[in-house]
Amino acid sequence: MSVGKSEATAIIQNANCSYHSIVCPVHLIHSVGQSLKGRTGLYTVTKQLQDCVWLATNQQQEKVVAKSVCHFRLQNERDILLHFQNRTPFVRPLIDEIQDSSVPPTLILRYLDDDVLRASGRQRLTRIEVIDLKPSNVLVNYGHGNIRFKDIQLADFGSTVREDSAHARDGDPIGTPIFRSPEAHLQMKWDTATDIWSFGAMARFHIFKPDVPVDHDEYDTKILMKHHRCFGPFPESYEEIADQERLAVLVWIMQNSPPETLRPFHLTTARESEAKSNSIVRSSGPGLESCFIL
Template identity: 55%
Template sequence: MASLFRLGQFLKGKASTYTVVKQLHESIWLATNHQSKQTVVIKSVGHFRLENERDVLKYFQSQTSSLRPLIDEIEDPSDPPALVLRHLDDDLLNASSAQRLTRPEIKHVAKRILDALNVLHENGFVHTDIKPDNVLVTYGQGDTRFADVQLADCGSTVRVDSVFAKDRDIIGAPIWRSPEAQLQIGWGTPTDIWSFGTLLITLIWGENWFIFKPDVPADHEEYELRILMKQHQFFGPFPLSYKEIADDETLAILTHIMHRVPPERMKPFGRISEREISKEDKAFVLKIMKLDPRDRPTAKELLQDEWFTSA
């Protein structure tokens, strides 16, 4: 497939002009801003998600510094449509792979993510795709590893009453996806909280350990079922309250999962020793990882949790 832009191409935005210097992905380029001389990201994709990301950022970026901001829109060429976004040094997946985060760093990252989610959620929006590669970082100096942390990729951010939520669309990547989204029984802001908790577990353990990653490849017919089995294994059993939100077909799936993972194969997260996770970190994770979405705390409640002020 031919590239949408070429290296050295001149782009005219509403606020400045740019020169394309590098292609990162099929729809992502780096460019130089002629006015500020800074590196920026050019994002262009023939999909409604681009326009959606623009609209979401225009509405919310003035309310929080924890969202990666929109800088400009490209006017010439007008096709394909393209956004100019802030460039940060790396994403959290790469940063945490290169060096395990310290506890203060994890708390700093968590606070920034929750701050962005709180603004979205308080206004009735769901990000739907919380994962380490959608959290961007700028490296600091000295003892400050991250000078900035911002949540990115708002292309799939939608209102809780949108047709996507009402139709129970599949959202996000499977290993970060909440059980209610996986089961397609309806989702809202609590789905982001589950994904945040899953991300937090990965940061605490380090070494790219994904708690819900199945032991089969992604194209295996049981891949998503086995994710649900792991969710049940660590944070289950699925509560009886699911009868209030799930239909008979879904309840049959949960019954099948519980038969596949009998009591002797359960691995309750609450029983993990302090050699692997501190008592305070475990308590915070357990507040978040509730299988019934109605039981999860809000982003606002989590920001006020004593976990952020404890040593």
């Protein structure tokens, strides 16, 4: 099976079209000044940070984050946090839950100063896939003196699932495009390798940035082309998880990447391309082998 540019773009778009941000119905959104009664405290909403996420203060005037939405992802995040937060300091903890039937389900979470993207200017406990690793989900508290950050915590576990879940096996659409692994882009089976990819991509995501705006039809396609041009051929193991249509897309991407666009592979000499070395390059594919995630 072979595809052209328009077919390849359509296949990639279709694979990702069902992934959307959650938007709260207007009548469910909290209002500034509103009081929220939790199991252990009382909170006052002070500012909306983004869809369904609010800044609030507790009775001691300390900042907290209120996350509120009628969606299974909120319950999933609650369950994940209760399972892990007492076993590691590297996840943002759940502080309280709102007990008020007049408002949507609401979690009260720890407030941290900033996220990695703005702050920088730029042990796994079980087999769990975080699947939305990106700079805005890595939160920090600033330190003093030579200590730049005193706390670093991972946030937003609404899409976190076990690696043997149907979501992972079926390749459900996940994450932000520029941080997705190739298999996630094509809605193929994903696993721990997808988290590893996203973790590594946070440090060098600009190398995948397309030359078109995020709402362009070819945005996702151009990201996949960047994957190939930066890291070389897609691994042969993709044949085990991709159907003929998706394999055709990968072939089209490789065929439409001239040698001069490949880096650093187009600089490889004959001596460096001996059979043994070449097999190592191919087997590693686009993976970021030196990365691991908390």
